[in-house]
Amino acid sequence: MKLPQLLSIRESLASRISVWIVLTVVVILTGTAYVGNHYVMKSIKLEENVKAFNVLGVVGQHLKAALITVEVAVRNHMDDIRENVNNPDALYRITQRMLEDNPVIVGSAIAFRPNYFPEQGEWFSPYSYREANTIKTKQLGSAEYDYLKMDWYQTTDSLKHDYWSEPYFDKGGGEMLMITYCYPLTDEHGNMTAVVTADILLDYITEFLDIDYFNHAYACMVSRKGTFISQTEEGIDLEDNFFELAKESGHPELIEVAQEMMDGKSGMKEWKSPVLGDSYIFFMPLQHMGWSTAIVCEASELFKNYYRSALVLLVLFICMLVLLSLLLRRSVHRLIAPLTKFTQAADEVARGNLQAILPTIHSKDEMHRLHQSFSIMQRSLVSQMEELKQVNAAKGRIEGELKAAKDIQLSMLPKAYVPTKESKNLDIYGFQLTAHEVGGDFYDYLVCGEKLFFCIGDVSGKGVPAALVMAKTITQFRNVVRYEDDLKIITESINKTTCDGNETAMFVTFFVGVVDLHTGRLQSCNAGHNKPLIVNNSAADSSAWVFEELPDKPNLPLGVMEDTSYVVHEKDLPIGATLFLYTDGLTEAINAERELFGLDRVKEHLKGGKSCKVLIEEMTQAVNQFVGEAPLHDDLTLLALKIE
Amino acid sequence: MIMKIKTYQLGKELDSFNYQQVQDAILAILENGDNVVLDMTACNYVSSTGLRVLLYSKKVAASKDLMLYLVGISEEVQDIMNVTGFDSFFDAFSTVEECLSAINN
Numbered sequence: 001m002k003l004p005q006l007l008s009i010r011e012s013l014a015s016r017i018s019v020w021i022v023l024t025v026v027v028i029l030t031g032t033a034y035v036g037n038h039y040v041m042k043s044i045k046l047e048e049n050v051k052a053f054n055v056l057g058v059v060g061q062h063l064k065a066a067l068i069t070v071e072v073a074v075r076n077h078m079d080d081i082r083e084n085v086n087n088p089d090a091l092y093r094i095t096q097r098m099l100e101d102n103p104v105i106v107g108s109a110i111a112f113r114p115n116y117f118p119e120q121g122e123w124f125s126p127y128s129y130r131e132a133n134t135i136k137t138k139q140l141g142s143a144e145y146d147y148l149k150m151d152w153y154q155t156t157d158s159l160k161h162d163y164w165s166e167p168y169f170d171k172g173g174g175e176m177l178m179i180t181y182c183y184p185l186t187d188e189h190g191n192m193t194a195v196v197t198a199d200i201l202l203d204y205i206t207e208f209l210d211i212d213y214f215n216h217a218y219a220c221m222v223s224r225k226g227t228f229i230s231q232t233e234e235g236i237d238l239e240d241n242f243f244e245l246a247k248e249s250g251h252p253e254l255i256e257v258a259q260e261m262m263d264g265k266s267g268m269k270e271w272k273s274p275v276l277g278d279s280y281i282f283f284m285p286l287q288h289m290g291w292s293t294a295i296v297c298e299a300s301e302l303f304k305n306y307y308r309s310a311l312v313l314l315v316l317f318i319c320m321l322v323l324l325s326l327l328l329r330r331s332v333h334r335l336i337a338p339l340t341k342f343t344q345a346a347d348e349v350a351r352g353n354l355q356a357i358l359p360t361i362h363s364k365d366e367m368h369r370l371h372q373s374f375s376i377m378q379r380s381l382v383s384q385m386e387e388l389k390q391v392n393a394a395k396g397r398i399e400g401e402l403k404a405a406k407d408i409q410l411s412m413l414p415k416a417y418v419p420t421k422e423s424k425n426l427d428i429y430g431f432q433l434t435a436h437e438v439g440g441d442f443y444d445y446l447v448c449g450e451k452l453f454f455c456i457g458d459v460s461g462k463g464v465p466a467a468l469v470m471a472k473t474i475t476q477f478r479n480v481v482r483y484e485d486d487l488k489i490i491t492e493s494i495n496k497t498t499c500d501g502n503e504t505a506m507f508v509t510f511f512v513g514v515v516d517l518h519t520g521r522l523q524s525c526n527a528g529h530n531k532p533l534i535v536n537n538s539a540a541d542s543s544a545w546v547f548e549e550l551p552d553k554p555n556l557p558l559g560v561m562e563d564t565s566y567v568v569h570e571k572d573l574p575i576g577a578t579l580f581l582y583t584d585g586l587t588e589a590i591n592a593e594r595e596l597f598g599l600d601r602v603k604e605h606l607k608g609g610k611s612c613k614v615l616i617e618e619m620t621q622a623v624n625q626f627v628g629e630a631p632l633h634d635d636l637t638l639l640a641l642k643i644e
Numbered sequence: 645m646i647m648k649i650k651t652y653q654l655g656k657e658l659d660s661f662n663y664q665q666v667q668d669a670i671l672a673i674l675e676n677g678d679n680v681v682l683d684m685t686a687c688n689y690v691s692s693t694g695l696r697v698l699l700y701s702k703k704v705a706a707s708k709d710l711m712l713y714l715v716g717i718s719e720e721v722q723d724i725m726n727v728t729g730f731d732s733f734f735d736a737f738s739t740v741e742e743c744l745s746a747i748n749n
Contacts, residue, residue: 460696462660505700509692509728528728554729560699561733584692634691 013336018328022321029317040306045280048302049268052282055211056293059219063208064288066104067181067200071162073102074183074198081110081185081196088117088126092137095128098198099135106130107174107199109140110185111147116193123147129174145172156182156195164289166223167202177202179229206230209293217297224290226262249274257281261292271296338367342374354382402437402464409438409467412474414445423447423517428454428641429612431620433585439635440466441583442474446481447517453481455512456529456581456639457558469506473498473558477512487512491525491558491566498559507559511581515573520643522573524550525566528557530584535606536577545607550579578615578642580606585636589623592630597623612640647711647747650678651740654687658694666694670701674710681743685716690724702734711735715743 077098084090091110098108111125123141130136140147147153152165162183169177178199185194209219209230220231226243246258253271260267266284273279278299285292300307341359348356356378361371410432417428430443440459445452455477459466476494484490491512498508511532513524524532531549538544551569573579582602589597605619616638623636650673658666673680680701690698698714705712714736717725725731737743 458692460692460699462693505696505703507696507699526729528730530727554727556729556733560730 013339014329014333017332018325021328022325025324026321037310041303044303044306045268048280048297049282052268052295052297053266053284056219056282056284056295059208059211059221059293060284060286060288063205063221063286066204066208067164067289069102070104070181070198070200073098073105074108074162074181074196076101078183078185078196081194085185085193088120088124091126092128095126096135096137099128099130102198104200104204105198106176106178106201107170107197109147109173109197110194111141111153111197112194113192114148127173140173152180152182152197153195156184157192160184160186160192166225167227167229170199174199174201179205202230211295217295217301219293219295221286221291221293222261224262224292226258229291253281257283257294261285261294264290264292270299335367338371342370345374349378349381354378354385399437405464405467406434406437409434409471412471413443417445420447422450423452425644426452426517426641427612427644428452428639429616430639431616431637433620433632433636435585435632435635436463438464438467440470441585441635441637442470443581443637443639444474444477445639445641446478448481448485450517451485452515452517452641453485453512454515454581454639454641455510456532456583456637457508457510458529458583458585458635458637459508460506460557462635465504465506469498469508469559473508473510485514487514487523487525487568488566491527491555491568492564495527495558495564495566496562499562502559505559507557509557509583513579515579515641515643517643520573520575521570522579523568523570525568526551526554527566528554528560530582530587532579532581533603533606534573534577534579535603536574537609545603547603547606573643575643576609578606578609578612578640580615581639583635583637585632585634586619586623586638588634589627589636590630590633591626591628597626601626612642615640648678649681649744649747650676651681651683653683653685656686657689657691658687658697659689659691660693663691663693663697667697667700670697670712671704674701674705674708677708677710679711679713679747680705681713681715681740683715683740684718684721688718688720690721695724695728695730698730698734711747713737713743713747715740 077094080094080097081091084094095108095110099105107127107129109125109127112123114122117124120139123139123143123146125139125141125147126137127140128135128137151168155163155165162181165180165182167177167179169175170180178201181198181200183196184192185196187193205221209221211219218231220242221229222242223229226241228240228242243258243262246254251271253269257267257269257271261283264285264287267282269281269283271279271281273296276296276298279296280299280302281294281296283292283294338359338361345356345358358371358374358378361368413432414430417426419426426447428445430445432439432441432443434441440462441457442459443454443456445454447453457470457473459469459473473494476497477490480490480493484493491510494510498506508527509529510527511524511529512527513522513532515522531551531554534548534550536546536548538546550571553567555566556564580602587597587599587602591597601622602619605622606615610618619638620636652666652669652673654666655662670680670682682698682701698712702712712734714734716738717736722731725734737746
């Protein structure tokens with residue numbers, strides 16, 4: 001299979017499904033064929049066994065009939081022989097008649113026991129034989145042809161009844177391979193006087209084995225001693241002994257067959273023949289003779305027809321598989337075609353077209369359910385997108401509102417200070433940075449006549465709630481300082497307003513002060529706020545700086561208790577000294593290592609007698625550097641003022 | 645009359661991240677009519693939001709004629725309380741035992 005085709009199998013569901021189904025069919029059919037083959041082979045073997053036995057049975061019947069004609073011919077002449085037993089010349093004629101009567105007999109002799117006829121010498125055996133279509137007669141016994149020592153004579157003498165000899169080559173007699181029927185001639189006392197014989201050629205018997213069986217089968221016939229009487233295969237000498245050949249071959253199956261044949265059994269054996277390969281031997285006894293016949297047949301020959309049918313079936317099977325896979329591919333392809341369209345629709349949805357058209361499904365199967373799920377997904381996506389748009393719009397609105405609120409909050413803080421005639425000796429600068437859009441820190445200042453009012457505050461919490469309270473407090477401060485200059489009254493008034501309706505216990509740490517720009521007299525009230533610092537040159541050493549916290553003891557923050565009495569402190573703010581106010585966003589600024597900025601760092605940056613603007617810008621920069629990448633977690637507000 | 649008292653233990657910090665949880669817990673105790681002993685031994689930071697929780701709880705308690713006692717205030721938290729002046733607003737003890745014996749006497 002080419003690579004592109006392989007890839008298409010991996011990427012195409014239709015191909016994969018058809019490959020799996022075809023593979024399953026192949027496995028099932030192969031299994032069935034294997035089992036079927038086993039039983040068919042078995043039944044073919046049985047059938048062939050029966051067929052072979054039939055063939056061998058027929059061979060046996062024919063042979064038996066032929067041999068019986070020989071036996072009958074001999075017996076028929078026995079009375080004649082007895083009558084003429086003292087007339088040697090007549091005996092020649094009897095043997096001659098035997099041949100004339102039965103064309104199967106190629107030679108016949110009446111071999112007398114030694115010196116039966118004293119005038120004839122030791123051997124006397126009238127003998128007729130065939131030569132070139134004529135029957136000739138002669139006396140056979142002589143010193144060269146001493147029949148008395150021959151097997152057939154001695155065996156008949158000892159058996160005292162008729163028998164068929166083993167095959168032998170009649171040297172000096174028939175000069176051919178033959179078997180001989182021997183019949184003992186006895187006198188009135190039962191003593192054997194002669195052996196009457198009838199010879200038939202092994203070639204004649206071989207004709208019976210010319211049987212109509214398979215082409216490559218060969219048959220053989222062995223005597224009870226195992227000598228080949230007849231066989232149809234070249235290369236085996238008829239004088240060989242089957243049992244000895246079997247032993248020499250070393251094939252256990254063959255030895256077993258030989259043993260069973262010798263025991264007069266019938267049967268079938270598989271045998272791996274060196275000549276034929278896998279073969280079968282069918283063997284059967286010839287009861288009449290005590291011989292055995294066998295057919296050896298190539299296994300392939302035996303199953304030839306079956307193999308041919310199996311081949312046709314195999315070709316059909318392969319054709320069917322090819323057809324099946326083509327049909328499957330086609331039909332599965334048609335079944336899953338909507339999947340491709342679903343994929344395209346999904347791609348389109350992914351690109352943003354939520355209304356992508358889905359394939360039409362008419363069936364009620366999984367594809368239908370997929371269609372339903374897909375539609376639900378589409379609808380839900382549309383509604384969620386709509387929701388998302390609304391949420392985004394709302395978020396945008398809130399962000400916009402917060403931005404506006406931030407601007408409003410910034411506008412509540414004082415603008416950059418512009419010195420007036422009365423306040424030209426004043427330096428003041430404030431700065432604020434919120435953690436969120438809006439925050440709860442604030443500062444404010446305003447000059448009323450020769451007095452500067454200023455404040456700084458921090459509302460508890462952050463964000464919008466803190467910002468609302470911050471707006472309320474800073475507005476209240478502005479309003480109150482317009483008509484009141486007593487800090488105690490100012491603070492208590494703002495506290496009352498803050499406590500008013502303060503259900504959620506919001507509170508404000510607040511520091512308010514007023515300084516006389518002429519005298520430097522400072523009054524202050526601290527409502528729970530971080531203590532501001534006064535930074536001044538050391539009186540003793542101009543390069544050293546002294547810090548003073550204001551005041552020792554703070555009051556409660558605003559909004560805690562309505563009837564809190566606020567204590568106001570008074571002191572002088574020396575010329576050139578800087579009053580520095582801050583919220584806890586400064587000292588509690590945290591860096592990535594969770595360290596606090598701390599009061600010591602604050603003090604370090606306060607040194608140097610800088611202008612308020614420079615001081616606060618440097619302080620802000622220092623905090624930003626200290627915090628680094630960490631997010632600002634609280635609002636940061638700084639206010640510095642100085643009287644020159 | 646024996647005062648009904650429940651002790652609530654604060655964690656390491658009381659700030660804008662956990663104030664809601666602490667506030668709900670304290671209010672639940674007050675709602676049940678019990679006085680609250682807030683054990684702050686483990687706590688070393690209270691933010692302004694945290695202070696608001698203490699203040700709010702104290703106000704709710706007062707409205708129900710109940711008490712909120714602070715116990716085991718650490719040095720860091722004491723600084724914060726001093727700066728804001730809250731130290732004068734709350735009843736504080738150094739240990740829970742001391743607090744309980746003071747209440748019962």
